[in-house]
Amino acid sequence: MEGKKLLGWMKQGWSKFVDPERELRIRNGAALLNRSLASNKRNFNLNAALADADVEPDDRGAVCETVYEQCVDRACRDLELSESEARTLGWVAPALQLPAETVQRIHSQKGTAVFGSLLAEAIVDGKICPDEHRRLESVALWAGTTVRDLVKQSFASTGAAFLRGIFTSAIDDGALLHDEWRNYLDCAERLGFTKEEAKALAQPYAQPFVEHVLADAKSDEKLSAHEEKSLLWLLDQFSLSASFRRYVAAEVGELRLLTGIQEGRLPVLDGFKGIELRSGEFVHFHGNAQYSQERRRQSGVVTQQFSGTVTITDSRAVFTSTLKSFSLNHSSVISIGAEPRGLELRTGSKGAGYYEFGDDSKLATAIWRTAVGRANQTIVERSTGQPSRHIPRDVRQRVWQRYGARCAECQSDQYLEFDHIVPVARGGGNSDKNVQLLCRRCNLKKSDAI
Numbered sequence: 001m002e003g004k005k006l007l008g009w010m011k012q013g014w015s016k017f018v019d020p021e022r023e024l025r026i027r028n029g030a031a032l033l034n035r036s037l038a039s040n041k042r043n044f045n046l047n048a049a050l051a052d053a054d055v056e057p058d059d060r061g062a063v064c065e066t067v068y069e070q071c072v073d074r075a076c077r078d079l080e081l082s083e084s085e086a087r088t089l090g091w092v093a094p095a096l097q098l099p100a101e102t103v104q105r106i107h108s109q110k111g112t113a114v115f116g117s118l119l120a121e122a123i124v125d126g127k128i129c130p131d132e133h134r135r136l137e138s139v140a141l142w143a144g145t146t147v148r149d150l151v152k153q154s155f156a157s158t159g160a161a162f163l164r165g166i167f168t169s170a171i172d173d174g175a176l177l178h179d180e181w182r183n184y185l186d187c188a189e190r191l192g193f194t195k196e197e198a199k200a201l202a203q204p205y206a207q208p209f210v211e212h213v214l215a216d217a218k219s220d221e222k223l224s225a226h227e228e229k230s231l232l233w234l235l236d237q238f239s240l241s242a243s244f245r246r247y248v249a250a251e252v253g254e255l256r257l258l259t260g261i262q263e264g265r266l267p268v269l270d271g272f273k274g275i276e277l278r279s280g281e282f283v284h285f286h287g288n289a290q291y292s293q294e295r296r297r298q299s300g301v302v303t304q305q306f307s308g309t310v311t312i313t314d315s316r317a318v319f320t321s322t323l324k325s326f327s328l329n330h331s332s333v334i335s336i337g338a339e340p341r342g343l344e345l346r347t348g349s350k351g352a353g354y355y356e357f358g359d360d361s362k363l364a365t366a367i368w369r370t371a372v373g374r375a376n377q378t379i380v381e382r383s384t385g386q387p388s389r390h391i392p393r394d395v396r397q398r399v400w401q402r403y404g405a406r407c408a409e410c411q412s413d414q415y416l417e418f419d420h421i422v423p424v425a426r427g428g429g430n431s432d433k434n435v436q437l438l439c440r441r442c443n444l445k446k447s448d449a450i
Contacts, residue, residue, distance in 0.1 A: 025055075025059055026059055026066055029055040033067045033096075034067055037092065064098055065102060065106070068092060071092050075088070075089060076110060079135070080139075108144060111150075112154050115136060116158075118136055119136065126165070126183075128186070147191065148192025148193075150192075151191050159193070163188055163201050164205070167201070167202045171205065173397070174396075174400065175230075181237060184198065185198055200239065203239060206238040206239075207240055210234050210235070211413065211414065211416055213227075214416075215437070219390070220389055221258055221362065222262060223259045224259075254363075261366040264370060266370055267367070269285075269286060272311075275318050278315070281313050281315060283311060283312070286310070287310060289310040289319070289355050290307050291308065291324070291355055292353050306321045308322070308324070310355060315329065316330060317330070317368060319355075326350050328345075330376070331375060331376065332351075336369050337425060339425065340446075341444075341447050342357045359444070390430070391418055391435055395430060395432055398432055400437065402437075403436065408442075409446075412439040417443050418437060420434055
């Protein structure tokens with residue numbers, strides 16, 4: 001078979017070399033055959049028309065093929081093949097006595113070209129509507145294939161680039177609406193991509209986007225119902241790694257817990273045996289802590305540090321260490337100040353000083369603050385004059401873009417958090433200049449250094 005193709009190609013090339021006027025004869029013969037087709041229609045007789053056109057025997061196949069190609073070009077001039085045009089071509093090909101493989105080759109070549117033009121026209125607005133999809137299917141069917149196979153064979157890069165463009169445009173504002181995701185999947189399906197293939201195309205952008213949404217949710221240390229629903233929906237839509245999904249789920253769980261605590265719902269540690277509890281007393285937190293206490297001496301201020309544990313109940317906090325232990329009733333707390341790794345207490349008696357909790361700082365601080373508020377029959381609220389930790393959405397978006405979704409210190413693209421360069425507790429505001437993007441590790445390092 002390959003040998004026949006090679007001989008045919010050599011014969012055609014040799015004919016052009018020894019007979020340079022052959023192409024002109026073929027064009028002229030095709031023009032005369034076209035006139036005969038137009039005038040005789042169904043009564044067209046190929047042999048008579050070839051004889052009248054004085055077409056040489058060696059040129060007959062090329063002339064008939066040229067005529068059919070011109071008929072196809074006219075039918076597809078408007079980038080659509082109507083039923084009547086398809087029927088006309090259906091009798092022209094046998095009338096010209098063209099081999100089935102020749103007809104299929106012409107249909108495939110012309111159909112691919114028309115499909116490409118239709119596809120380019122369809123994707124201009126970032127959508128493929130049902131009518132555009134119908135036209136693509138019609139052309140693909142006439143070419144003897146399907147939209148999926150045609151895209152895979154000839155327009156894979158175009159289709160993939162188009163879909164990626166739809167997805168990146170949809171998430172450019174830091175959010176993905178359900179309608180935007182549905183449009184993306186619909187366009188992918190109409191181009192012949194499966195749902196899993198469409199998700200794979202979005203994969204390089206999906207994880208950084210979810211990280212962005214998560215960082216937005218964590219920026220004020222509160223999780224709204226809408227934020228949680230959005231994050232869980234995104235995890236359900238994208239094909240993300242199991243480790244990343246566990247990380248996001250853990251962060252959402254922590255945010256949900258912190259939000260509940262700020263709203264007055266404290267966790268209870270059942271069966272706790274670390275200290276002697278009073279009757280009816282509930283334990284809300286127990287963890288390692290370092291207590292720092294300042295003492296005035298004749299030589300100056302001396303800071304004493306003690307490593308131990310803090311247990312927070314509904315009525316008091318108990319610090320326990322080998323060198324110093326005490327119980328502090330919530331009612332004696334005058335004020336609670338936020339610190340990078342814990343909090344500062346001012347009291348009417350013992351227990352005043354700094355408490356650092358390391359990785360448990362957010363949880364311990366939130367629980368202690370709320371426990372004091374509940375003991376005093378009020379949830380402690382931020383005073384009007386105190387700066388808010390909430391970073392506006394437009395600021396978060398600009399900061400995310402400025403740092404390219406990477407940590408300002410180590411360039412990591414995971415476990416990202418919005419950070420106040422100058423802490424809110426020390427007068428820092430929420431402007432672009434005072435907000436940066438840090439990974440959790442660098443954020444903790446920074447807290448250690450403050």
